[in-house]
Amino acid sequence: AMAVGLAGGMAIVEPVQAENLTIGAAYSLKAAFQEVVPMFESEFGATVNVVYGSSQTLRREVEGGAPMDVLLSAVEDLEKLQKKGLTLNGGPEVYAQTSLVFVMSSASQAMPISFHDLLSERRTRVAIGAFESAAAGPITARALRAVDPSFKDRFRLISATHHDEVIDMIRRGEAEMGLVYRVDAINNSGQVRIIDETPGGNYTPVRFGQAIARTCRDESRAVAEQFTDFFMSPRIQKLLLKYGFEPTTSHEGEKKVAGAAPKVRVN
Structure with a gap:
Protein backbone atom coordinates (compact mmCIF):
# COMPACT_ATOMS: atom_id res chain seq x y z
CA ALA A 1 0.00 0.00 0.00
CA MET A 2 1.11 3.59 -0.57
CA ALA A 3 0.42 6.83 1.28
CA VAL A 4 0.50 10.19 -0.49
CA GLY A 5 1.44 13.43 1.34
CA LEU A 6 2.30 17.01 0.37
CA ALA A 7 5.58 18.80 1.18
CA GLY A 8 6.40 22.17 -0.35
CA GLY A 9 3.66 21.69 -2.90
CA MET A 10 5.15 18.44 -4.14
CA ALA A 11 3.57 15.04 -3.71
CA ILE A 12 5.62 12.58 -1.69
CA VAL A 13 4.74 8.92 -2.01
CA GLU A 14 5.67 6.80 1.00
CA PRO A 15 5.15 3.07 1.43
CA VAL A 16 2.75 1.98 4.14
CA GLN A 17 3.77 -1.16 6.00
CA ALA A 18 1.26 -3.98 5.80
CA GLU A 19 -0.58 -4.80 9.00
CA ASN A 20 0.89 -7.81 10.76
CA LEU A 21 -1.23 -10.53 12.33
CA THR A 22 -0.07 -13.48 14.42
CA ILE A 23 -2.47 -16.42 14.49
CA GLY A 24 -2.25 -19.47 16.72
CA ALA A 25 -3.94 -22.34 14.87
CA ALA A 26 -4.62 -25.99 15.63
CA TYR A 27 -2.67 -28.47 13.49
CA SER A 28 -5.94 -29.58 11.89
CA LEU A 29 -6.17 -26.23 10.09
CA LYS A 30 -2.78 -26.51 8.40
CA ALA A 31 -4.07 -27.83 5.07
CA ALA A 32 -6.97 -25.36 4.85
CA PHE A 33 -4.76 -22.44 5.86
CA GLN A 34 -2.53 -23.01 2.82
CA GLU A 35 -5.47 -21.62 0.88
CA VAL A 36 -7.18 -19.35 3.43
CA VAL A 37 -4.20 -17.27 4.58
CA PRO A 38 -3.01 -16.16 1.10
CA MET A 39 -6.60 -15.15 0.28
CA PHE A 40 -6.81 -12.97 3.38
CA GLU A 41 -3.37 -11.42 2.83
CA SER A 42 -4.25 -10.56 -0.76
CA GLU A 43 -7.64 -9.04 0.02
CA PHE A 44 -6.73 -7.13 3.19
CA GLY A 45 -3.09 -6.23 2.58
CA ALA A 46 -2.03 -7.96 5.78
CA THR A 47 1.00 -10.07 6.58
CA VAL A 48 -0.01 -13.17 8.52
CA ASN A 49 2.26 -15.32 10.66
CA VAL A 50 0.74 -18.64 11.72
CA VAL A 51 1.94 -20.61 14.73
CA TYR A 52 0.66 -24.20 14.64
CA GLY A 53 0.27 -26.35 17.72
CA SER A 54 -2.11 -28.51 19.70
CA SER A 55 -5.02 -26.69 21.30
CA GLN A 56 -3.60 -27.29 24.77
CA THR A 57 -0.17 -25.95 23.79
CA LEU A 58 -1.63 -22.83 22.17
CA ARG A 59 -3.77 -22.17 25.25
CA ARG A 60 -0.75 -22.44 27.53
CA GLU A 61 1.19 -20.07 25.25
CA VAL A 62 -1.52 -17.42 25.60
CA GLU A 63 -1.71 -18.03 29.35
CA GLY A 64 2.03 -17.38 29.45
CA GLY A 65 1.67 -14.08 27.58
CA ALA A 66 2.79 -15.17 24.11
CA PRO A 67 2.02 -12.41 21.56
CA MET A 68 -0.82 -14.03 19.64
CA ASP A 69 -3.60 -11.95 18.12
CA VAL A 70 -6.15 -14.58 17.07
CA LEU A 71 -6.49 -18.11 18.36
CA LEU A 72 -8.24 -20.93 16.46
CA SER A 73 -8.41 -24.15 18.45
CA ALA A 74 -10.71 -26.56 20.24
CA VAL A 75 -13.61 -24.72 21.87
CA GLU A 76 -12.86 -26.39 25.20
CA ASP A 77 -9.49 -24.63 25.41
CA LEU A 78 -10.88 -21.28 24.26
CA GLU A 79 -13.50 -21.49 27.00
CA LYS A 80 -10.74 -21.97 29.57
CA LEU A 81 -9.04 -18.81 28.29
CA GLN A 82 -12.33 -16.94 28.37
CA LYS A 83 -12.92 -17.87 32.01
CA LYS A 84 -9.50 -16.42 32.84
CA GLY A 85 -10.30 -13.20 31.00
CA LEU A 86 -7.78 -13.94 28.26
CA THR A 87 -10.08 -13.38 25.26
CA LEU A 88 -11.31 -10.01 24.02
CA ASN A 89 -14.45 -10.87 22.09
CA GLY A 90 -16.51 -12.84 24.58
CA GLY A 91 -17.23 -16.52 24.06
CA PRO A 92 -15.50 -18.38 21.21
CA GLU A 93 -17.16 -18.43 17.80
CA VAL A 94 -17.63 -22.01 16.66
CA TYR A 95 -16.77 -22.46 13.00
CA ALA A 96 -16.72 -26.25 12.50
CA GLN A 97 -16.58 -29.63 14.15
CA ASN A 202 -20.94 -42.96 20.40
CA TYR A 203 -20.54 -39.98 18.13
CA THR A 204 -17.76 -37.91 19.64
CA PRO A 205 -17.90 -34.37 18.27
CA VAL A 206 -15.02 -31.94 18.69
CA ARG A 207 -15.88 -28.30 18.10
CA PHE A 208 -13.38 -25.80 16.74
CA GLY A 209 -13.68 -22.09 17.48
CA GLN A 210 -11.89 -18.78 17.22
CA ALA A 211 -11.32 -15.83 19.54
CA ILE A 212 -9.21 -12.69 19.70
CA ALA A 213 -6.64 -13.22 22.45
CA ARG A 214 -6.00 -10.81 25.31
CA THR A 215 -2.41 -10.74 24.06
CA CYS A 216 -3.56 -9.14 20.79
CA ARG A 217 -1.52 -6.00 20.11
CA ASP A 218 -3.42 -2.72 19.89
CA GLU A 219 -2.12 -2.07 16.39
CA SER A 220 -3.36 -5.49 15.24
CA ARG A 221 -6.84 -5.37 16.79
CA ALA A 222 -8.58 -4.05 13.67
CA VAL A 223 -6.99 -6.60 11.32
CA ALA A 224 -7.70 -9.35 13.89
CA GLU A 225 -11.39 -8.49 13.75
CA GLN A 226 -11.23 -8.44 9.95
CA PHE A 227 -9.76 -11.94 9.98
CA THR A 228 -12.37 -13.40 12.34
CA ASP A 229 -15.17 -11.95 10.20
CA PHE A 230 -13.44 -13.18 7.03
CA PHE A 231 -13.05 -16.68 8.47
CA MET A 232 -16.74 -16.90 9.34
CA SER A 233 -17.87 -15.72 5.90
CA PRO A 234 -19.96 -18.14 3.77
CA ARG A 235 -17.22 -18.74 1.20
CA ILE A 236 -14.61 -19.70 3.81
CA GLN A 237 -17.10 -21.91 5.63
CA LYS A 238 -17.76 -23.65 2.32
CA LEU A 239 -14.03 -23.99 1.68
CA LEU A 240 -13.56 -25.70 5.06
CA LEU A 241 -15.95 -28.46 3.96
CA LYS A 242 -13.48 -29.31 1.20
CA TYR A 243 -10.85 -29.98 3.84
CA GLY A 244 -13.01 -32.38 5.82
CA PHE A 245 -14.44 -30.07 8.47
CA GLU A 246 -18.08 -30.64 9.32
CA PRO A 247 -20.61 -27.79 9.73
CA THR A 248 -22.22 -27.07 13.06
CA THR A 249 -25.75 -25.88 13.78
CA SER A 250 -26.94 -23.11 16.06
CA HIS A 251 -28.62 -19.73 15.89
CA GLU A 252 -27.53 -16.93 13.61
CA GLY A 253 -26.63 -13.51 14.88
CA GLU A 254 -25.80 -14.15 18.53
CA LYS A 255 -24.10 -11.15 20.13
CA LYS A 256 -20.59 -11.40 21.47
CA VAL A 257 -21.12 -11.04 25.20
CA ALA A 258 -18.44 -11.64 27.80
CA GLY A 259 -19.18 -14.88 29.62
CA ALA A 260 -21.56 -16.07 26.90
CA ALA A 261 -21.64 -19.64 25.69
CA PRO A 262 -19.78 -20.48 22.48
CA LYS A 263 -21.41 -18.93 19.42
CA VAL A 264 -21.99 -20.60 16.10
CA ARG A 265 -22.68 -18.84 12.83
CA VAL A 266 -24.68 -20.70 10.22
CA ASN A 267 -24.38 -19.39 6.69
Whole structure:
Protein backbone atom coordinates (compact mmCIF):
# COMPACT_ATOMS: atom_id res chain seq x y z
CA ALA A 1 0.00 0.00 0.00
CA MET A 2 1.11 3.59 -0.57
CA ALA A 3 0.42 6.83 1.28
CA VAL A 4 0.50 10.19 -0.49
CA GLY A 5 1.44 13.43 1.34
CA LEU A 6 2.30 17.01 0.37
CA ALA A 7 5.58 18.80 1.18
CA GLY A 8 6.40 22.17 -0.35
CA GLY A 9 3.66 21.69 -2.90
CA MET A 10 5.15 18.44 -4.14
CA ALA A 11 3.57 15.04 -3.71
CA ILE A 12 5.62 12.58 -1.69
CA VAL A 13 4.74 8.92 -2.01
CA GLU A 14 5.67 6.80 1.00
CA PRO A 15 5.15 3.07 1.43
CA VAL A 16 2.75 1.98 4.14
CA GLN A 17 3.77 -1.16 6.00
CA ALA A 18 1.26 -3.98 5.80
CA GLU A 19 -0.58 -4.80 9.00
CA ASN A 20 0.89 -7.81 10.76
CA LEU A 21 -1.23 -10.53 12.33
CA THR A 22 -0.07 -13.48 14.42
CA ILE A 23 -2.47 -16.42 14.49
CA GLY A 24 -2.25 -19.47 16.72
CA ALA A 25 -3.94 -22.34 14.87
CA ALA A 26 -4.62 -25.99 15.63
CA TYR A 27 -2.67 -28.47 13.49
CA SER A 28 -5.94 -29.58 11.89
CA LEU A 29 -6.17 -26.23 10.09
CA LYS A 30 -2.78 -26.51 8.40
CA ALA A 31 -4.07 -27.83 5.07
CA ALA A 32 -6.97 -25.36 4.85
CA PHE A 33 -4.76 -22.44 5.86
CA GLN A 34 -2.53 -23.01 2.82
CA GLU A 35 -5.47 -21.62 0.88
CA VAL A 36 -7.18 -19.35 3.43
CA VAL A 37 -4.20 -17.27 4.58
CA PRO A 38 -3.01 -16.16 1.10
CA MET A 39 -6.60 -15.15 0.28
CA PHE A 40 -6.81 -12.97 3.38
CA GLU A 41 -3.37 -11.42 2.83
CA SER A 42 -4.25 -10.56 -0.76
CA GLU A 43 -7.64 -9.04 0.02
CA PHE A 44 -6.73 -7.13 3.19
CA GLY A 45 -3.09 -6.23 2.58
CA ALA A 46 -2.03 -7.96 5.78
CA THR A 47 1.00 -10.07 6.58
CA VAL A 48 -0.01 -13.17 8.52
CA ASN A 49 2.26 -15.32 10.66
CA VAL A 50 0.74 -18.64 11.72
CA VAL A 51 1.94 -20.61 14.73
CA TYR A 52 0.66 -24.20 14.64
CA GLY A 53 0.27 -26.35 17.72
CA SER A 54 -2.11 -28.51 19.70
CA SER A 55 -5.02 -26.69 21.30
CA GLN A 56 -3.60 -27.29 24.77
CA THR A 57 -0.17 -25.95 23.79
CA LEU A 58 -1.63 -22.83 22.17
CA ARG A 59 -3.77 -22.17 25.25
CA ARG A 60 -0.75 -22.44 27.53
CA GLU A 61 1.19 -20.07 25.25
CA VAL A 62 -1.52 -17.42 25.60
CA GLU A 63 -1.71 -18.03 29.35
CA GLY A 64 2.03 -17.38 29.45
CA GLY A 65 1.67 -14.08 27.58
CA ALA A 66 2.79 -15.17 24.11
CA PRO A 67 2.02 -12.41 21.56
CA MET A 68 -0.82 -14.03 19.64
CA ASP A 69 -3.60 -11.95 18.12
CA VAL A 70 -6.15 -14.58 17.07
CA LEU A 71 -6.49 -18.11 18.36
CA LEU A 72 -8.24 -20.93 16.46
CA SER A 73 -8.41 -24.15 18.45
CA ALA A 74 -10.71 -26.56 20.24
CA VAL A 75 -13.61 -24.72 21.87
CA GLU A 76 -12.86 -26.39 25.20
CA ASP A 77 -9.49 -24.63 25.41
CA LEU A 78 -10.88 -21.28 24.26
CA GLU A 79 -13.50 -21.49 27.00
CA LYS A 80 -10.74 -21.97 29.57
CA LEU A 81 -9.04 -18.81 28.29
CA GLN A 82 -12.33 -16.94 28.37
CA LYS A 83 -12.92 -17.87 32.01
CA LYS A 84 -9.50 -16.42 32.84
CA GLY A 85 -10.30 -13.20 31.00
CA LEU A 86 -7.78 -13.94 28.26
CA THR A 87 -10.08 -13.38 25.26
CA LEU A 88 -11.31 -10.01 24.02
CA ASN A 89 -14.45 -10.87 22.09
CA GLY A 90 -16.51 -12.84 24.58
CA GLY A 91 -17.23 -16.52 24.06
CA PRO A 92 -15.50 -18.38 21.21
CA GLU A 93 -17.16 -18.43 17.80
CA VAL A 94 -17.63 -22.01 16.66
CA TYR A 95 -16.77 -22.46 13.00
CA ALA A 96 -16.72 -26.25 12.50
CA GLN A 97 -16.58 -29.63 14.15
CA THR A 98 -15.05 -33.04 13.60
CA SER A 99 -15.07 -36.43 15.32
CA LEU A 100 -12.63 -39.07 16.49
CA VAL A 101 -12.14 -41.97 14.07
CA PHE A 102 -10.30 -45.29 13.98
CA VAL A 103 -7.81 -45.61 11.10
CA MET A 104 -5.37 -48.08 9.58
CA SER A 105 -2.80 -47.92 6.79
CA SER A 106 -4.23 -47.62 3.29
CA ALA A 107 -1.60 -50.12 2.15
CA SER A 108 -2.36 -52.71 4.84
CA GLN A 109 -3.80 -56.05 3.74
CA ALA A 110 -5.00 -56.82 7.28
CA MET A 111 -8.67 -57.25 8.00
CA PRO A 112 -10.13 -53.99 9.40
CA ILE A 113 -11.47 -54.23 12.92
CA SER A 114 -13.96 -52.05 14.73
CA PHE A 115 -13.21 -49.99 17.78
CA HIS A 116 -15.06 -52.54 19.94
CA ASP A 117 -12.90 -55.34 18.53
CA LEU A 118 -9.99 -53.95 20.53
CA LEU A 119 -11.50 -55.73 23.53
CA SER A 120 -10.56 -59.08 21.98
CA GLU A 121 -7.56 -57.94 19.90
CA ARG A 122 -5.19 -57.16 22.77
CA ARG A 123 -2.07 -57.55 20.62
CA THR A 124 -3.03 -54.76 18.24
CA ARG A 125 -0.77 -51.72 18.58
CA VAL A 126 -2.79 -48.51 18.56
CA ALA A 127 -1.16 -45.11 17.99
CA ILE A 128 -2.85 -42.25 19.82
CA GLY A 129 -2.27 -38.60 20.62
CA ALA A 130 -0.66 -38.16 24.04
CA PHE A 131 -3.40 -37.58 26.60
CA GLU A 132 -1.81 -34.48 28.16
CA SER A 133 -0.35 -32.69 25.14
CA ALA A 134 -1.89 -33.79 21.82
CA ALA A 135 -4.99 -32.04 20.49
CA ALA A 136 -6.97 -35.28 20.40
CA GLY A 137 -5.52 -36.56 23.68
CA PRO A 138 -8.38 -35.83 26.12
CA ILE A 139 -11.17 -37.03 23.81
CA THR A 140 -9.15 -40.15 22.96
CA ALA A 141 -8.91 -40.97 26.66
CA ARG A 142 -12.67 -40.55 27.06
CA ALA A 143 -13.41 -42.78 24.05
CA LEU A 144 -11.09 -45.54 25.28
CA ARG A 145 -12.45 -45.32 28.80
CA ALA A 146 -15.97 -45.83 27.43
CA VAL A 147 -14.85 -49.13 25.90
CA ASP A 148 -12.83 -50.31 28.89
CA PRO A 149 -12.18 -48.33 32.11
CA SER A 150 -8.88 -50.22 32.44
CA PHE A 151 -7.77 -49.31 28.91
CA LYS A 152 -4.31 -48.05 29.97
CA ASP A 153 -3.38 -51.50 31.24
CA ARG A 154 -5.20 -53.62 28.68
CA PHE A 155 -4.53 -51.94 25.32
CA ARG A 156 -1.17 -51.65 23.54
CA LEU A 157 -1.11 -47.87 23.19
CA ILE A 158 1.70 -45.88 21.58
CA SER A 159 1.68 -42.15 22.31
CA ALA A 160 2.45 -39.46 19.74
CA THR A 161 2.76 -35.69 20.01
CA HIS A 162 0.20 -34.92 17.28
CA HIS A 163 -1.82 -36.48 14.47
CA ASP A 164 0.98 -36.39 11.87
CA GLU A 165 3.10 -38.57 14.13
CA VAL A 166 0.18 -40.98 14.69
CA ILE A 167 -0.21 -41.35 10.92
CA ASP A 168 3.56 -41.73 10.42
CA MET A 169 3.66 -44.53 13.02
CA ILE A 170 0.94 -46.39 11.12
CA ARG A 171 2.65 -45.80 7.78
CA ARG A 172 5.98 -47.13 9.11
CA GLY A 173 4.32 -50.20 10.61
CA GLU A 174 5.03 -49.21 14.21
CA ALA A 175 1.29 -49.41 14.92
CA GLU A 176 -1.50 -51.32 13.18
CA MET A 177 -4.27 -48.86 13.99
CA GLY A 178 -4.66 -45.32 15.25
CA LEU A 179 -7.11 -42.76 16.58
CA VAL A 180 -7.19 -39.31 14.98
CA TYR A 181 -9.64 -36.56 14.16
CA ARG A 182 -11.71 -37.28 11.07
CA VAL A 183 -10.52 -34.05 9.44
CA ASP A 184 -6.89 -35.16 9.90
CA ALA A 185 -7.60 -38.61 8.50
CA ILE A 186 -9.02 -36.98 5.37
CA ASN A 187 -6.09 -34.57 4.92
CA ASN A 188 -3.29 -37.15 5.03
CA SER A 189 -2.51 -37.74 1.33
CA GLY A 190 -4.16 -41.14 1.35
CA GLN A 191 -1.78 -42.73 3.87
CA VAL A 192 -4.56 -44.01 6.15
CA ARG A 193 -8.18 -45.01 5.73
CA ILE A 194 -11.06 -44.68 8.15
CA ILE A 195 -12.35 -48.04 9.42
CA ASP A 196 -14.69 -46.92 12.20
CA GLU A 197 -16.48 -43.58 12.32
CA THR A 198 -17.95 -43.86 15.80
CA PRO A 199 -15.50 -45.11 18.44
CA GLY A 200 -17.14 -46.71 21.44
CA GLY A 201 -20.51 -46.67 19.69
CA ASN A 202 -20.94 -42.96 20.40
CA TYR A 203 -20.54 -39.98 18.13
CA THR A 204 -17.76 -37.91 19.64
CA PRO A 205 -17.90 -34.37 18.27
CA VAL A 206 -15.02 -31.94 18.69
CA ARG A 207 -15.88 -28.30 18.10
CA PHE A 208 -13.38 -25.80 16.74
CA GLY A 209 -13.68 -22.09 17.48
CA GLN A 210 -11.89 -18.78 17.22
CA ALA A 211 -11.32 -15.83 19.54
CA ILE A 212 -9.21 -12.69 19.70
CA ALA A 213 -6.64 -13.22 22.45
CA ARG A 214 -6.00 -10.81 25.31
CA THR A 215 -2.41 -10.74 24.06
CA CYS A 216 -3.56 -9.14 20.79
CA ARG A 217 -1.52 -6.00 20.11
CA ASP A 218 -3.42 -2.72 19.89
CA GLU A 219 -2.12 -2.07 16.39
CA SER A 220 -3.36 -5.49 15.24
CA ARG A 221 -6.84 -5.37 16.79
CA ALA A 222 -8.58 -4.05 13.67
CA VAL A 223 -6.99 -6.60 11.32
CA ALA A 224 -7.70 -9.35 13.89
CA GLU A 225 -11.39 -8.49 13.75
CA GLN A 226 -11.23 -8.44 9.95
CA PHE A 227 -9.76 -11.94 9.98
CA THR A 228 -12.37 -13.40 12.34
CA ASP A 229 -15.17 -11.95 10.20
CA PHE A 230 -13.44 -13.18 7.03
CA PHE A 231 -13.05 -16.68 8.47
CA MET A 232 -16.74 -16.90 9.34
CA SER A 233 -17.87 -15.72 5.90
CA PRO A 234 -19.96 -18.14 3.77
CA ARG A 235 -17.22 -18.74 1.20
CA ILE A 236 -14.61 -19.70 3.81
CA GLN A 237 -17.10 -21.91 5.63
CA LYS A 238 -17.76 -23.65 2.32
CA LEU A 239 -14.03 -23.99 1.68
CA LEU A 240 -13.56 -25.70 5.06
CA LEU A 241 -15.95 -28.46 3.96
CA LYS A 242 -13.48 -29.31 1.20
CA TYR A 243 -10.85 -29.98 3.84
CA GLY A 244 -13.01 -32.38 5.82
CA PHE A 245 -14.44 -30.07 8.47
CA GLU A 246 -18.08 -30.64 9.32
CA PRO A 247 -20.61 -27.79 9.73
CA THR A 248 -22.22 -27.07 13.06
CA THR A 249 -25.75 -25.88 13.78
CA SER A 250 -26.94 -23.11 16.06
CA HIS A 251 -28.62 -19.73 15.89
CA GLU A 252 -27.53 -16.93 13.61
CA GLY A 253 -26.63 -13.51 14.88
CA GLU A 254 -25.80 -14.15 18.53
CA LYS A 255 -24.10 -11.15 20.13
CA LYS A 256 -20.59 -11.40 21.47
CA VAL A 257 -21.12 -11.04 25.20
CA ALA A 258 -18.44 -11.64 27.80
CA GLY A 259 -19.18 -14.88 29.62
CA ALA A 260 -21.56 -16.07 26.90
CA ALA A 261 -21.64 -19.64 25.69
CA PRO A 262 -19.78 -20.48 22.48
CA LYS A 263 -21.41 -18.93 19.42
CA VAL A 264 -21.99 -20.60 16.10
CA ARG A 265 -22.68 -18.84 12.83
CA VAL A 266 -24.68 -20.70 10.22
CA ASN A 267 -24.38 -19.39 6.69
